[in-house]
Amino acid sequence: MDLTFILVLVIALALFFDFTNGFHDTANAMATPIATGALKPKVAVGLAAVLNLVGAFLSTEVAKTISGGIIREGSGGVQITPEFIFAGLIGAIVWNLVTWFFGLPSSSSHALFGGLIGAAIVGAGLQAVDFGVVVSKVLLPALFAPAIAGLTAFTATRIAYAITRRYDGRPDGRGVFRYGQVFSSSLVALAHGTNDAQKTMGVITLALIAAGLQAPGSSPEFWVIGACALAIAIGTYSGGWRIIRTMGTGLTAVKPAQGFAAEVSTAATILASSHLGFALSTTHVASGSVIGSGLGRRGSSVRWSTARRIVVGWLFTLPAAAIVGAVAALxxxxxxxxxxxxxxxxxxFITAIFVLSRNDRVDSASLEKEVNAAGQIVKIKKVKPKKKPRSQTA
Structure with missing residues (x-):
């Protein structure tokens, strides 16, 4: 097959993956402010789209990890052909859409890594994959980042409630955190753009290097950065309502103070990983933060059944996408x-998923109704405020 034609196919499929990444991961930034009423659903996804677009231009460290790290390339290394990159992208997209259909906030990043690894092994053998980079910059961050974000969110939530707690029956002023959520969720959306959009940039750059059209070890071209930024922004604006529902009301009932704590923790973790070139799963981090904030607020309960489903999705993402990528590579x-x-x-497959999804349609209107009824979905323990003891007179 003509190299130019297959390269165009790879770029088109990579941008479609970037689009699915956008609507799959919108929940990472906007589930909690939507759940607390800080932002209306349509406003939230619009804001996230703009900030994802901006964030994509701020760094290329993660893109370099993809294009010149996980899959070996360059002089003396093993190069996989654009055909097998095409197969890897199919593996990533298939798993992304499966988890979206079931409303599971799994990792788009790990789906991409899995698809590429499976296709690379079939196309060029085990030596095509740098497993040292996979362990150090993918697997270890996947283990530690959610735990760190969760612990940070737990601590931040405790502090937020401690400094605003009142015992005299007067308003505690925690509603002000709802305004803070506009800022903190925006920071998460910006951080998401700096990390996730780069992964598709790395894939396209890898394809250009494999085709001999770009020097090994070079950074993404400006047109690649712009195209990926636009694709993820459009995907984000389309809304990932199914996963927003799971993250916003399915794990725990989110109040403004804990939502603010979760978002700040998520943003800090993602921005740090982008700076270090870690191809982090923003979904893992955001889920960890939401759980941590739920544990940090007295009277709140975490729906562990939902959390277990999410963790199972995490565990299966990389190997499942690798298997699909390997079959497509064969x-x-x-x-x-x-x-x-x-x-x-x-x-x-893509057509079938979207047709089936119409039988259980989730949109901004239905999500807003569910958020208003969140108290009936998630059991909240009511804690009575402690009364301040009366002073004794002599």
Whole structure:
């Protein structure tokens, strides 16, 4: 198959993955402010889209991890062809849409890594994957980042409630955190753009390097940065209502103070990882923060059944996407016929998922109704305020 044609296919599919990443991960920034009423659903996703677009231009460290780290390339290294990158993207998109359909906030990042790793192993062998980078910059952050974000959110929530607690029956003023959430959720959206949009930049750059059109070790071209920024922004604006529902009301009932604490913790963790070049899962971090904030607020309960479903999704994401990517790579190895079969099966699967999703449609209006009824969905323990003891007179 003509190299230019397959390269165009890879770029188009990579941008479509970026689009799915946008609506899959909108919840990371906007689930909690929507849940507390700090932002209306449509306003929230619009704000997130703009900030994802801006964030994509702020750094390229994570893109370098993808293009010149996980998959070996360059002189003396093993290069996979654009055909197998195409297969890896199919693996990532298939798993992204499956988890979106079931409302699971799984990792788009790990779906991408899994798809690429599976395709690379089939296309060029185990030596095509730098497992040292996979462990140090993907797996270890996946283990530690949610725990760190959760602990930070737990501590921040405790502090927020401690400094605003009153015993005299007067208003505690915690509603002001709702305004703070506008800032903190915006920071998460900006951080998401600095991390997740870069992953698609790295994939396109990897394809250009594999095709000999870009020097090994080079940074993404400006047009690649711009295209990826726009794709993830459009995806974000389309709204990931299913996953926003899970993150906003399915894990715990979120109040403004804890929502603010969760968002600040998420943003700080993501921005630090972007600076260090860690290809972090923003979904893992955001979920950890929400759980941590739920544990930090007295009287709140975490729905551990939902949390277990999310963790199971995390565990299966990388290997499941790798298996799909490997199967797609086996088909791609047949030549042009295999690429066509991959494309047909991919389009058929995407169409089927969107058709099935219409049977249980979740949109901004239905989500707003669920948020208003969140007290009936999640059991909240009511804690009576302690009365201040009366002073004794002699």
């Amino acid at each position: 088909l791609a190895s047949l030549g042009p016929v295999g690429i066509i079969i991959d494309a047909i099966l991919g389009v058929a």
